[in-house]
Amino acid sequence: MNLWSGFLDLLFPPKCPFCRALLDRGDQMLCPRCQMTLPWLVGPSGKRTLREHGSCYSALSYEGLVVEAIHRYKFSGLRCYHRAFGPLMAQCAADQRITAVDGITWAPLSRARLRQRGYDQARLLAQDVGRELSLPVLSTLKKVRNVPPQSQRENEGERRRNVAGAYAPDRKTDVKGMRLLLVDDVVTSGATLEECIRQLKLSGAESVQCLTLARAGSGEKERKN
Numbered sequence: 001m002n003l004w005s006g007f008l009d010l011l012f013p014p015k016c017p018f019c020r021a022l023l024d025r026g027d028q029m030l031c032p033r034c035q036m037t038l039p040w041l042v043g044p045s046g047k048r049t050l051r052e053h054g055s056c057y058s059a060l061s062y063e064g065l066v067v068e069a070i071h072r073y074k075f076s077g078l079r080c081y082h083r084a085f086g087p088l089m090a091q092c093a094a095d096q097r098i099t100a101v102d103g104i105t106w107a108p109l110s111r112a113r114l115r116q117r118g119y120d121q122a123r124l125l126a127q128d129v130g131r132e133l134s135l136p137v138l139s140t141l142k143k144v145r146n147v148p149p150q151s152q153r154e155n156e157g158e159r160r161r162n163v164a165g166a167y168a169p170d171r172k173t174d175v176k177g178m179r180l181l182l183v184d185d186v187v188t189s190g191a192t193l194e195e196c197i198r199q200l201k202l203s204g205a206e207s208v209q210c211l212t213l214a215r216a217g218s219g220e221k222e223r224k225n
């Protein structure tokens with residue numbers, strides 16, 4: 001710990017992003033209790049097969065303290081949480097033995113939402129995952145249309161239609177022949193990730209696997225973006 005981070009710790013003592021308990025050391029990502037008790041998805045339970053010939057790996061089940069932490073990260077301006085979440089996702093990628101990846105990318109916010117929030121939460125996670133896994137982080141998609149919030153009444157087909165055409169390729173990056181790992185904060189129906197995969201494959205990506213911090217069950221409703 002250097003002098004500056006020691007000073008910052010005095011001003012803003014580091015807290016566990018999940019339960020907000022004070023952490024003993026600034027280099028801890030979460031408290032020992034959450035490490036023990038959070039709903040971790042391990043082994044096969046952490047993997048879901050998507051329709052667009054891809055797999056989605058998730059570190060945690062989207063429930064309880066995980067929902068609250070992700071809401072604070074996305075909706076209460078606590079962007080610093082990426083410093084804990086990113087390494088947890090990289091750990092998930094290592095535990096799940098995700099291989100054959102040339103670059104990390106993310107499901108981006110629209111420009112309007114980015115202006116409103118000031119940061120793209122999935123991009124911050126992608127940057128951390130890239131750093132931890134020593135892989136390049138690439139901007140490959142743009143969100144060109146905001147999707148209306150998904151309601152509980154909608155079935156899978158409606159969700160899919162809702163998100164169709166919401167993303168376009170970022171022409172600055174050539175993804176031809178690349179094997180990508182697509183990062184997002186939460187996966188619910190998978191419709192968003194599948195639409196991103198579809199676009200990336202249209203742009204010539206060889207394969208796309210997905211990595212999210214959390215996965216919601218079919219019964220839970222995610223607050224979008």
Ligand SMILES: [Zn+2]
Nearest residue numbers: 016019031034
């Ligand atoms: Zn905790």
